[in-house]
Amino acid sequence: QQQVKQSPQSLIVQKGGIPIINCAYENTAFDYFPWYQQFPGKGPALLIAIRPDVSEKKEGRFTISFNKSAKQFSLHIMDSQPGDSATYFCAAMRTGANNLFFGTGTRLTVIP
Amino acid sequence: DAGITQSPRHKVTETGTPVTLRCHQTENHRYMYWYRQDPGHGLRLIHYSYGVKDTDKGEVSDGYSVSRSKTEDFLLTLESATSSQTSVYFCAISAMSAGYTFGSGTRLTVV
Numbered sequence A: 001q002q003q004v005k006q007s008p009q010s011l012i013v014q015k016g017g018i019p020i021i022n023c024a025y026e027n028t029a030f031d032y033f034p035w036y037q038q039f040p041g042k043g044p045a046l047l048i049a050i051r052p053d054v055s056e057k058k059e060g061r062f063t064i065s066f067n068k069s070a071k072q073f074s075l076h077i078m079d080s081q082p083g084d085s086a087t088y089f090c091a092a093m094r095t096g097a098n099n100l101f102f103g104t105g106t107r108l109t110v111i112p
Numbered sequence B: 001d002a003g004i005t006q007s008p009r010h011k012v013t014e015t016g017t018p019v020t021l022r023c024h025q026t027e028n029h030r031y032m033y034w035y036r037q038d039p040g041h042g043l044r045l046i047h048y049s050y051g052v053k054d055t056d057k058g059e060v061s062d063g064y065s066v067s068r069s070k071t072e073d074f075l076l077t078l079e080s081a082t083s084s085q086t087s088v089y090f091c092a093i094s095a096m097s098a099g100y101t102f103g104s105g106t107r108l109t110v111v
Helices: none
Strands: A004-007 A010-014 A020-025 A033-038 A045-050 A056-059 A062-067 A072-077 A086-092 A106-111 B004-007 B010-013 B019-025 B031-038 B042-051 B054-057 B064-070 B073-078 B087-094 B106-110
Touching: A004 A086, A020 A086, A033 A062, A045 A056, A045 A062, A045 A072, A072 A086, B004 B087, B010 B019, B019 B031, B019 B087, B019 B106, B031 B064, B031 B073, B042 B064, B042 B073, B054 B064, B073 B087
Parallel strands: A010 A106, B010 B106
Antiparallel strands: A004 A020, A020 A072, A033 A045, A033 A086, A056 A062, A062 A072, A086 A106, B004 B019, B019 B073, B031 B042, B031 B087, B042 B054, B064 B073, B087 B106
């Protein structure tokens, strides 16, 4: 079964909007939660990652919010731009385990 | 993607034929992975390697085998290709078991 559940499947926002992508997991042994960005014809690229000892992490316009008790984490993109249009994947793993489990992806479209 | 190359980029093959995909890295990373990407499933791990000649199965390993005879090369073989193996295959590398870097992928079509 899907180890990491991701929603929504697709998202359309206006330029400057704040798209939010949500993920949930069940395995409490997971301790590393990265987000990947993928453009058509390319491989996924690491965007930002968080560990459960913090509730929020920001890198530029990208923010991860993490709720350990709810086993949920989300990606917020501030001041979104058309160049942010891509597919975003959340993922989770236990450090040392050698299997990074991915969500099913969210296709984001930012309209100019 | 810098440091990791997949070949071929595209391949069409017939059902029942063997197919080998190649992943080559120049980063000298210990860990290498093969994933497949399918709509509605995200990326799923097929096999991984934690050193030369050291490999293990992932969650969708049936019908696939791998080999790693050198640090820089990780081969994925479909022993007898089936239509259900039509997919985009990604190789990834990491120095430790986190912080994966992905290649650009191989689009495989089995007809």
